[in-house]
Amino acid sequence: MTESLTLYTNPMSRGRIARWMLEEVGCSYDTVLLDYGTTMKGADYLAINPMGKVPAIKHGDTVVTEAAAICAYLADAFPDAGLAPPPGNAKRGPYYRWLFFGAGPVEAAATAKSLGLLAPAERAANAGYGTFDDVLKTLETAASSASPYLCGEQFTAADVYLGAQIGWGMMFGTIEKRPAFEDYYARIAERPAAKRAADLDDALMAQVQPQPQAS
Template structure:
């Protein structure tokens, strides 16, 4: 039993892509923003009152990076987790994306620029430094783990694709090439089509 709690206008899009990569059947639970997402029934799943979350055989997992890593481990036959040879890159860049990238992009989008002194204390240092590190990483490899696609690409790749689309990351050749490799995958396209259809349904309902 695999339940997926999401809203199409959220980071749930990342988890849906991961679910499509895994290929396991799941039950979709659309959670609306507002009272439903903050209410007792859903906060019993995620006390933060945020989506996405999954419940697999009665076990709840929240936080997008954790969900991606969990699903890779839960379905090892799909080959989306790390191998002994690339475990270092897999975990290094998965957590880099969950920490420094997430923080740097969020603060930059909010117009918050750390002073030089603050940058020594902040885990991401500076937005420009994070962007440069990402560009260097993606300039000499196809995927996070080299030639092999993994769950780390679902998580980091979603941030790159999103960043280019909404201009929270600069348009650099390495980012565009990487995003092109990811968005051409059938599971990505299937997941995106479902979320876009749900968004269209919601907008049509509001218009009535």
């Protein structure tokens, strides 16, 4: 695809996931830096994402929001990057499974834990993630595979998204620093694209306002 591609982001956000994915894809793109509470809630950006949140990408006339959706979209839009098993491949199922396990149970459970709002044991069946312990056990199973990546020998968009969740979780204390998590994240964080993305976002930190805190 030759359409222009723009990333709307803030380096203190999940936009780092989208940046990493873009660097893995290797396509050229522009960056629009947005601040919390001001440009992120401005009319121009709300026309792109009515949620007023980042990240978002615009590829030609196509707008994609939500970090997991951006990862999945870019993997399919740029198949030559090899970041998704092709349809019909036996690895396509595990690819979807772990990508959306990260976007669903892991994201929900980690957020609930950080806010002190985990479902009580007697109501766990009502929560999409079940119990936090079950989420961590399942996540550890994925990270502990004998294969280097979630889909065997192939690094995919699922590794970008779920790997970022593991890295952030360990950094902020919502995910325990278990050996399986540390080994897996250390392996994928050494990828050249991951390092480029981190350097680009770190360089933008001085240009943004901190996220406002609730009073």
